[in-house]
Amino acid sequence: MKSEKTSIFSTEAFQNSPCPNLEIHWKLFPVPDSDEVQLQAIKSAQQFLFSATEGYALKHFNKKFIVKEVQKRCQQQFGDKISSTFIVQLLEKLVALGILKNPEDSRSPLLKSAVNWIWHTDGYWLLRLQNTDSVAYTQINNNDKNLILDLGKLPIENIIAKYKISPLHVQELLKELAVKGMLEGVEAPKQKKKFNLLFTTFRLFNPDNWLNSNINKIRFMFTTEFCFLLCIFLSFSIVIAFSQHQIIYNFGQELWHSQSFSLILPFALLMMLVVSIHELGHAFTLKHYKGVVLEIGLMFIFLLPGAYTNTTDAYGLVKRKQRTLVMAAGVICQVVIWGFALCLWSISTPGSWFSTTSYLLMIAAQFTLALNLNPLNKFDGYHILEAMTGINHLRKKSFAYYAQLWRREPSQERTEDIGILAVYAPACLLYVAWLLANLFFWIWHLSTPYLPGK
Secondary structure, eight states: OOOOOOOGGGSHHHHTSBOOBGGGTEEEEEOTTSSOEEEEESSSSOEEEEOHHHHHHHTTOBSSSBHHHHHHHHHHHHGGGSOTTHHHHHHHHHHHTTSSOOGGGOOOOOBOTTOEEEEETTTEEEEEEEOSSOEEEEEEOHHHHHHHHTBTTBOHHHHHHHHTOOHHHHHHHHHHHHHTTOBTTOOOOOOOOOOOSSEEEEEEEOOHHHHHHHGGGGGGGGSHHHHHHHHHHHHHHHHHHHHTHHHHHHHHHHHHHHHGGGGHHHHHHHHHHHHHHHHHHHHHHHHHTTOOOOOEEEEEETTEEEEEEOOGGGGGOSSHHHHHHHHHHHHHHHHHHHHHHHHHHHHSOTTSHHHHHHHHHHHHHHHHHHHHHOTTTTTHHHHHHHHHHTOTTHHHHHHHHHHHHHTTOOOOSOGGGHHHHHHHHHHHHHHHHHHHHHHHHHHHHHHGGGSTTO
Protein backbone atom coordinates (compact mmCIF):
# COMPACT_ATOMS: atom_id res chain seq x y z
CA MET A 1 0.00 0.00 0.00
CA LYS A 2 1.09 3.53 -0.70
CA SER A 3 1.46 5.49 2.50
CA GLU A 4 0.00 8.97 2.73
CA LYS A 5 2.36 11.87 3.10
CA THR A 6 2.36 13.28 6.62
CA SER A 7 1.55 16.99 6.78
CA ILE A 8 4.18 19.21 8.36
CA PHE A 9 1.34 20.72 10.42
CA SER A 10 0.88 17.43 12.25
CA THR A 11 4.53 17.10 13.30
CA GLU A 12 5.31 17.43 16.99
CA ALA A 13 7.59 20.43 16.36
CA PHE A 14 4.87 22.35 14.54
CA GLN A 15 2.19 21.38 17.08
CA ASN A 16 4.34 23.06 19.76
CA SER A 17 5.05 26.16 17.68
CA PRO A 18 3.06 29.44 17.89
CA CYS A 19 0.03 29.78 15.64
CA PRO A 20 0.40 32.00 12.56
CA ASN A 21 -0.52 35.62 13.22
CA LEU A 22 -3.40 36.47 10.88
CA GLU A 23 -4.11 39.80 12.59
CA ILE A 24 -1.28 41.50 10.68
CA HIS A 25 -2.97 41.24 7.27
CA TRP A 26 -6.52 39.98 7.94
CA LYS A 27 -9.64 40.86 9.92
CA LEU A 28 -12.42 38.52 11.00
CA PHE A 29 -16.10 39.62 10.75
CA PRO A 30 -19.35 37.78 11.57
CA VAL A 31 -21.71 37.28 8.60
CA PRO A 32 -25.20 38.73 9.34
CA ASP A 33 -28.00 36.17 9.71
CA SER A 34 -25.52 33.31 9.44
CA ASP A 35 -23.25 31.14 11.59
CA GLU A 36 -20.40 31.73 9.16
CA VAL A 37 -17.57 34.24 9.53
CA GLN A 38 -15.73 36.26 6.90
CA LEU A 39 -11.96 36.69 6.73
CA GLN A 40 -11.27 40.03 5.03
CA ALA A 41 -7.83 41.18 3.80
CA ILE A 42 -6.84 44.57 5.26
CA LYS A 43 -5.09 45.90 2.14
CA SER A 44 -7.05 44.22 -0.64
CA ALA A 45 -10.56 43.07 -1.56
CA GLN A 46 -9.83 39.39 -0.83
CA GLN A 47 -12.38 37.71 1.42
CA PHE A 48 -13.17 34.12 2.42
CA LEU A 49 -16.01 32.44 4.28
CA PHE A 50 -15.44 29.97 7.14
CA SER A 51 -17.72 27.96 9.40
CA ALA A 52 -18.45 28.98 12.99
CA THR A 53 -16.06 26.35 14.36
CA GLU A 54 -13.31 27.50 11.97
CA GLY A 55 -14.02 31.11 12.94
CA TYR A 56 -13.59 30.27 16.62
CA ALA A 57 -10.19 28.74 15.85
CA LEU A 58 -9.14 31.66 13.65
CA LYS A 59 -9.70 34.07 16.56
CA HIS A 60 -6.76 32.37 18.26
CA PHE A 61 -4.41 32.78 15.29
CA ASN A 62 -2.50 35.68 16.83
CA LYS A 63 0.80 34.07 17.95
CA LYS A 64 -0.37 34.08 21.58
CA PHE A 65 -1.17 30.36 21.50
CA ILE A 66 0.65 27.31 20.23
CA VAL A 67 -1.09 25.07 17.67
CA LYS A 68 -2.02 22.22 20.00
CA GLU A 69 -3.46 24.67 22.55
CA VAL A 70 -5.93 25.95 19.94
CA GLN A 71 -6.88 22.34 19.08
CA LYS A 72 -7.57 21.68 22.76
CA ARG A 73 -9.64 24.85 23.16
CA CYS A 74 -11.74 23.96 20.12
CA GLN A 75 -12.40 20.45 21.47
CA GLN A 76 -13.42 21.91 24.83
CA GLN A 77 -15.74 24.40 23.10
CA PHE A 78 -17.41 22.09 20.53
CA GLY A 79 -16.85 18.58 21.90
CA ASP A 80 -17.31 15.67 19.51
CA LYS A 81 -17.93 18.00 16.56
CA ILE A 82 -14.16 18.62 16.39
CA SER A 83 -11.83 15.95 15.01
CA SER A 84 -8.36 15.37 16.41
CA THR A 85 -6.89 16.84 13.20
CA PHE A 86 -9.21 19.87 13.00
CA ILE A 87 -6.46 22.54 13.29
CA VAL A 88 -4.17 20.63 10.92
CA GLN A 89 -6.94 20.56 8.31
CA LEU A 90 -7.70 24.26 8.88
CA LEU A 91 -4.03 25.20 8.38
CA GLU A 92 -3.87 23.17 5.19
CA LYS A 93 -7.01 24.95 3.99
CA LEU A 94 -5.43 28.36 4.70
CA VAL A 95 -2.38 27.33 2.66
CA ALA A 96 -4.56 26.09 -0.22
CA LEU A 97 -6.46 29.41 -0.26
CA GLY A 98 -3.18 31.36 -0.34
CA ILE A 99 -3.82 32.96 3.05
CA LEU A 100 -0.74 31.29 4.55
CA LYS A 101 2.52 30.25 2.97
CA ASN A 102 3.42 26.59 3.00
CA PRO A 103 6.08 26.19 5.73
CA GLU A 104 7.71 23.42 3.68
CA ASP A 105 8.45 25.99 0.96
CA SER A 106 9.69 28.73 3.29
CA ARG A 107 12.94 29.34 5.05
CA SER A 108 13.49 30.93 8.43
CA PRO A 109 14.26 34.67 8.59
CA LEU A 110 17.79 35.59 7.51
CA LEU A 111 20.21 37.73 9.49
CA LYS A 112 21.20 40.93 7.69
CA SER A 113 24.67 40.88 6.13
CA ALA A 114 25.50 44.18 7.87
CA VAL A 115 25.25 42.53 11.30
CA ASN A 116 28.67 41.92 12.87
CA TRP A 117 29.63 39.27 15.44
CA ILE A 118 31.80 40.47 18.34
CA TRP A 119 33.26 38.03 20.88
CA HIS A 120 33.62 39.32 24.44
CA THR A 121 36.16 37.82 26.79
CA ASP A 122 33.39 37.87 29.45
CA GLY A 123 31.97 34.81 27.69
CA TYR A 124 29.28 35.95 25.29
CA TRP A 125 28.74 37.18 21.74
CA LEU A 126 27.37 40.56 20.72
CA LEU A 127 25.48 41.18 17.50
CA ARG A 128 26.08 44.73 16.28
CA LEU A 129 24.12 46.57 13.58
CA GLN A 130 24.98 50.14 12.64
CA ASN A 131 22.34 52.17 10.83
CA THR A 132 22.54 55.74 9.57
CA ASP A 133 21.58 57.28 12.89
CA SER A 134 21.79 54.48 15.46
CA VAL A 135 23.71 51.44 16.66
CA ALA A 136 21.91 48.35 17.93
CA TYR A 137 23.33 45.51 20.06
CA THR A 138 21.99 42.25 21.38
CA GLN A 139 23.78 39.73 23.59
CA ILE A 140 23.93 36.10 22.46
CA ASN A 141 25.32 32.93 24.08
CA ASN A 142 27.22 30.22 22.20
CA ASN A 143 24.19 27.95 21.76
CA ASP A 144 22.04 30.69 20.29
CA LYS A 145 24.89 31.74 18.00
CA ASN A 146 24.82 28.37 16.23
CA LEU A 147 21.03 28.60 15.94
CA ILE A 148 21.21 32.09 14.41
CA LEU A 149 23.79 30.93 11.88
CA ASP A 150 21.21 28.42 10.63
CA LEU A 151 18.61 31.14 10.05
CA GLY A 152 17.79 31.40 6.36
CA LYS A 153 19.15 27.91 5.75
CA LEU A 154 16.56 25.77 7.52
CA PRO A 155 12.84 26.09 8.29
CA ILE A 156 12.03 27.05 11.86
CA GLU A 157 10.64 23.58 12.59
CA ASN A 158 13.91 21.95 11.49
CA ILE A 159 15.93 24.35 13.66
CA ILE A 160 13.74 23.52 16.67
CA ALA A 161 14.24 19.80 16.06
CA LYS A 162 17.98 20.16 15.42
CA TYR A 163 18.75 22.01 18.65
CA LYS A 164 15.98 20.36 20.72
CA ILE A 165 14.76 23.67 22.09
CA SER A 166 11.40 25.20 22.92
CA PRO A 167 9.55 26.93 20.06
CA LEU A 168 8.87 29.78 22.46
CA HIS A 169 12.63 30.26 22.92
CA VAL A 170 13.06 30.57 19.15
CA GLN A 171 10.11 32.96 19.01
CA GLU A 172 11.63 35.19 21.72
CA LEU A 173 15.02 35.13 20.01
CA LEU A 174 13.52 36.11 16.63
CA LYS A 175 11.46 38.80 18.35
CA GLU A 176 14.62 40.27 19.92
CA LEU A 177 16.42 40.27 16.54
CA ALA A 178 13.37 41.82 14.85
CA VAL A 179 13.08 44.59 17.46
CA LYS A 180 16.73 45.45 16.83
CA GLY A 181 16.10 45.44 13.05
CA MET A 182 18.66 42.66 12.46
CA LEU A 183 16.54 40.41 10.22
CA GLU A 184 16.26 40.80 6.44
CA GLY A 185 13.14 42.69 5.44
CA VAL A 186 12.49 43.90 8.99
CA GLU A 187 13.12 47.42 10.20
CA ALA A 188 13.41 48.23 13.90
CA PRO A 189 10.14 49.76 15.13
CA LYS A 190 10.39 53.43 16.01
CA GLN A 191 10.02 54.08 19.70
CA LYS A 192 7.19 56.42 20.53
CA LYS A 193 8.44 59.39 22.51
CA LYS A 194 6.77 59.67 25.90
CA PHE A 195 7.16 62.79 27.97
CA ASN A 196 8.37 62.08 31.48
CA LEU A 197 8.35 64.91 34.00
CA LEU A 198 11.36 63.45 35.85
CA PHE A 199 13.51 62.53 32.85
CA THR A 200 13.13 63.16 29.12
CA THR A 201 15.39 63.66 26.09
CA PHE A 202 15.22 65.49 22.76
CA ARG A 203 17.53 64.47 19.92
CA LEU A 204 19.36 67.34 18.15
CA PHE A 205 21.88 66.01 15.59
CA ASN A 206 24.51 63.40 14.66
CA PRO A 207 27.90 64.56 16.08
CA ASP A 208 30.08 61.74 14.73
CA ASN A 209 31.75 63.72 11.92
CA TRP A 210 32.45 66.65 14.27
CA LEU A 211 33.97 64.28 16.84
CA ASN A 212 36.12 62.67 14.13
CA SER A 213 37.50 66.06 13.06
CA ASN A 214 38.34 67.12 16.63
CA ILE A 215 39.47 63.94 18.41
CA ASN A 216 43.11 64.35 17.33
CA LYS A 217 43.24 67.75 19.07
CA ILE A 218 42.68 66.17 22.47
CA ARG A 219 44.38 62.78 22.13
CA PHE A 220 47.12 64.04 24.45
CA MET A 221 44.54 63.73 27.28
CA PHE A 222 44.67 59.95 26.92
CA THR A 223 48.44 59.68 27.37
CA THR A 224 50.08 58.31 30.51
CA GLU A 225 51.91 61.60 31.11
CA PHE A 226 48.73 63.67 31.07
CA CYS A 227 46.95 61.22 33.38
CA PHE A 228 49.88 61.42 35.82
CA LEU A 229 49.73 65.24 35.88
CA LEU A 230 45.94 65.09 36.29
CA CYS A 231 46.30 62.81 39.33
CA ILE A 232 48.73 65.28 40.90
CA PHE A 233 46.31 68.17 40.28
CA LEU A 234 43.35 66.30 41.75
CA SER A 235 45.39 65.21 44.78
CA PHE A 236 46.33 68.85 45.35
CA SER A 237 42.66 69.87 45.05
CA ILE A 238 41.57 67.25 47.58
CA VAL A 239 44.18 68.50 50.06
CA ILE A 240 42.82 72.05 49.66
CA ALA A 241 39.23 70.82 50.13
CA PHE A 242 40.04 69.00 53.36
CA SER A 243 42.14 71.83 54.79
CA GLN A 244 39.46 74.44 54.05
CA HIS A 245 36.28 72.39 54.46
CA GLN A 246 34.92 74.59 57.29
CA ILE A 247 35.63 77.79 55.32
CA ILE A 248 33.93 76.29 52.25
CA TYR A 249 30.86 75.38 54.31
CA ASN A 250 30.64 78.79 56.01
CA PHE A 251 30.99 80.59 52.68
CA GLY A 252 28.06 78.61 51.28
CA GLN A 253 25.90 79.47 54.30
CA GLU A 254 26.69 83.18 54.01
CA LEU A 255 26.12 83.15 50.24
CA TRP A 256 22.69 81.57 50.63
CA HIS A 257 21.62 83.96 53.41
CA SER A 258 22.69 86.99 51.39
CA GLN A 259 21.41 86.00 47.91
CA SER A 260 19.09 83.00 48.51
CA PHE A 261 16.78 82.27 45.54
CA SER A 262 18.66 84.55 43.15
CA LEU A 263 21.34 81.81 43.03
CA ILE A 264 18.99 79.21 41.50
CA LEU A 265 19.21 80.39 37.88
CA PRO A 266 23.02 80.72 37.71
CA PHE A 267 23.36 77.40 39.55
CA ALA A 268 21.09 75.70 36.99
CA LEU A 269 23.06 77.20 34.09
CA LEU A 270 26.34 76.01 35.60
CA MET A 271 24.85 72.55 36.07
CA MET A 272 24.02 72.60 32.36
CA LEU A 273 27.64 73.42 31.59
CA VAL A 274 28.94 70.62 33.85
CA VAL A 275 26.57 68.01 32.39
CA SER A 276 27.41 69.08 28.82
CA ILE A 277 31.18 68.71 29.41
CA HIS A 278 30.45 65.43 31.20
CA GLU A 279 28.66 64.06 28.10
CA LEU A 280 31.42 65.25 25.76
CA GLY A 281 33.85 63.32 27.97
CA HIS A 282 31.91 60.12 27.22
CA ALA A 283 31.71 60.91 23.51
CA PHE A 284 35.39 61.77 22.96
CA THR A 285 36.57 58.76 24.98
CA LEU A 286 34.43 56.42 22.89
CA LYS A 287 35.70 58.10 19.74
CA HIS A 288 39.29 57.63 20.98
CA TYR A 289 38.61 53.88 21.06
CA LYS A 290 37.25 53.95 17.46
CA GLY A 291 33.57 53.83 18.44
CA VAL A 292 30.78 55.82 16.83
CA VAL A 293 28.55 58.45 18.48
CA LEU A 294 25.47 59.00 16.35
CA GLU A 295 23.27 61.07 18.62
CA ILE A 296 23.53 64.18 20.74
CA GLY A 297 20.66 66.12 22.26
CA LEU A 298 19.05 67.84 25.22
CA MET A 299 17.87 66.13 28.37
CA PHE A 300 15.87 67.30 31.35
CA ILE A 301 16.27 65.74 34.79
CA PHE A 302 13.74 67.11 37.28
CA LEU A 303 13.22 69.91 34.70
CA LEU A 304 16.94 70.84 34.92
CA PRO A 305 18.41 71.02 31.38
CA GLY A 306 21.63 69.48 30.12
CA ALA A 307 23.15 67.64 27.16
CA TYR A 308 23.40 63.92 26.43
CA THR A 309 25.26 61.74 23.95
CA ASN A 310 24.35 58.22 22.88
CA THR A 311 27.36 56.02 23.64
CA THR A 312 25.69 52.65 23.00
CA ASP A 313 28.67 51.64 20.84
CA ALA A 314 30.76 51.29 24.01
CA TYR A 315 29.21 47.83 24.42
CA GLY A 316 31.12 46.75 21.34
CA LEU A 317 34.52 47.47 22.92
CA VAL A 318 36.12 44.10 23.61
CA LYS A 319 38.37 45.20 26.48
CA ARG A 320 36.60 45.68 29.80
CA LYS A 321 39.05 48.47 30.72
CA GLN A 322 38.06 50.49 27.65
CA ARG A 323 34.34 50.10 28.37
CA THR A 324 34.92 51.18 31.96
CA LEU A 325 36.87 54.27 30.89
CA VAL A 326 34.12 55.32 28.45
CA MET A 327 31.52 55.03 31.22
CA ALA A 328 33.78 56.77 33.77
CA ALA A 329 34.91 59.59 31.45
CA GLY A 330 31.98 61.84 32.39
CA VAL A 331 32.62 61.41 36.10
CA ILE A 332 36.32 62.16 35.60
CA CYS A 333 35.34 65.39 33.81
CA GLN A 334 33.13 66.36 36.74
CA VAL A 335 35.94 65.75 39.23
CA VAL A 336 38.31 67.88 37.13
CA ILE A 337 35.74 70.70 36.92
CA TRP A 338 35.27 70.48 40.70
CA GLY A 339 39.02 70.74 41.32
CA PHE A 340 39.43 73.56 38.80
CA ALA A 341 36.53 75.55 40.33
CA LEU A 342 37.88 74.96 43.85
CA CYS A 343 41.30 76.34 42.91
CA LEU A 344 39.72 79.39 41.22
CA TRP A 345 37.55 80.06 44.27
CA SER A 346 40.58 79.74 46.58
CA ILE A 347 42.45 82.54 44.76
CA SER A 348 39.42 84.76 44.10
CA THR A 349 38.53 87.98 45.93
CA PRO A 350 35.79 87.31 48.51
CA GLY A 351 32.50 89.00 47.62
CA SER A 352 33.31 89.32 43.89
CA TRP A 353 31.18 87.85 41.11
CA PHE A 354 34.15 85.65 40.19
CA SER A 355 34.22 84.18 43.69
CA THR A 356 30.48 83.47 43.65
CA THR A 357 30.56 81.94 40.16
CA SER A 358 33.54 79.67 40.87
CA TYR A 359 31.93 78.53 44.13
CA LEU A 360 28.62 77.72 42.39
CA LEU A 361 30.51 75.86 39.66
CA MET A 362 32.27 73.79 42.31
CA ILE A 363 28.97 72.96 44.03
CA ALA A 364 27.29 72.17 40.69
CA ALA A 365 30.08 69.71 39.84
CA GLN A 366 29.94 68.21 43.33
CA PHE A 367 26.14 67.83 43.28
CA THR A 368 25.99 66.19 39.84
CA LEU A 369 28.95 63.97 40.79
CA ALA A 370 27.14 62.67 43.89
CA LEU A 371 24.00 62.04 41.82
CA ASN A 372 25.91 60.28 39.02
CA LEU A 373 28.12 58.01 41.11
CA ASN A 374 25.31 56.19 42.92
CA PRO A 375 25.30 52.67 41.37
CA LEU A 376 21.76 52.04 42.64
CA ASN A 377 20.41 54.65 40.20
CA LYS A 378 20.69 54.02 36.45
CA PHE A 379 23.23 56.78 35.95
CA ASP A 380 27.00 56.61 35.43
CA GLY A 381 27.75 54.74 38.66
CA TYR A 382 25.47 51.91 37.53
CA HIS A 383 26.99 51.73 34.03
CA ILE A 384 30.52 51.87 35.47
CA LEU A 385 29.66 48.92 37.71
CA GLU A 386 28.28 47.03 34.70
CA ALA A 387 31.47 47.72 32.71
CA MET A 388 33.78 46.76 35.61
CA THR A 389 31.97 43.49 36.33
CA GLY A 390 31.19 42.62 32.71
CA ILE A 391 27.52 42.02 33.65
CA ASN A 392 25.22 43.71 31.15
CA HIS A 393 21.67 44.45 32.40
CA LEU A 394 22.90 44.04 35.98
CA ARG A 395 19.67 45.15 37.69
CA LYS A 396 17.45 42.94 35.54
CA LYS A 397 19.70 39.91 36.00
CA SER A 398 19.97 40.45 39.76
CA PHE A 399 16.20 40.40 40.28
CA ALA A 400 15.89 37.51 37.79
CA TYR A 401 18.43 35.58 39.90
CA TYR A 402 16.15 35.80 42.95
CA ALA A 403 13.13 34.86 40.82
CA GLN A 404 14.99 31.71 39.77
CA LEU A 405 15.79 30.92 43.42
CA TRP A 406 12.10 31.33 44.27
CA ARG A 407 11.12 28.92 41.50
CA ARG A 408 13.99 26.60 42.51
CA GLU A 409 15.50 26.80 39.05
CA PRO A 410 19.26 26.56 38.44
CA SER A 411 20.93 29.88 37.61
CA GLN A 412 22.41 30.28 34.12
CA GLU A 413 24.78 33.05 35.25
CA ARG A 414 28.54 32.72 35.56
CA THR A 415 29.78 31.50 38.95
CA GLU A 416 31.92 34.62 39.46
CA ASP A 417 28.84 36.85 38.94
CA ILE A 418 26.57 35.17 41.50
CA GLY A 419 27.92 37.15 44.49
CA ILE A 420 27.37 40.51 42.76
CA LEU A 421 23.87 39.54 41.61
CA ALA A 422 22.99 38.32 45.11
CA VAL A 423 24.00 41.65 46.67
CA TYR A 424 22.69 44.13 44.10
CA ALA A 425 18.93 43.42 44.21
CA PRO A 426 18.64 43.65 48.04
CA ALA A 427 20.76 46.82 47.97
CA CYS A 428 18.30 48.36 45.47
CA LEU A 429 15.34 47.47 47.66
CA LEU A 430 17.01 48.89 50.79
CA TYR A 431 17.87 52.07 48.89
CA VAL A 432 14.26 52.54 47.74
CA ALA A 433 13.03 51.88 51.30
CA TRP A 434 15.51 54.46 52.62
CA LEU A 435 14.35 57.05 50.07
CA LEU A 436 10.68 56.46 50.89
CA ALA A 437 11.35 56.66 54.64
CA ASN A 438 13.21 59.95 54.25
CA LEU A 439 10.44 61.32 52.02
CA PHE A 440 7.82 60.32 54.61
CA PHE A 441 9.70 61.96 57.51
CA TRP A 442 10.34 65.09 55.43
CA ILE A 443 6.62 65.44 54.62
CA TRP A 444 5.76 64.73 58.28
CA HIS A 445 8.21 67.39 59.45
CA LEU A 446 6.72 69.98 57.08
CA SER A 447 3.10 69.16 57.92
CA THR A 448 3.46 68.78 61.72
CA PRO A 449 3.07 72.54 62.52
CA TYR A 450 -0.26 72.58 60.63
CA LEU A 451 -1.82 69.52 62.27
CA PRO A 452 -4.78 70.07 64.66
CA GLY A 453 -3.66 70.61 68.24
CA LYS A 454 -0.18 71.77 67.27
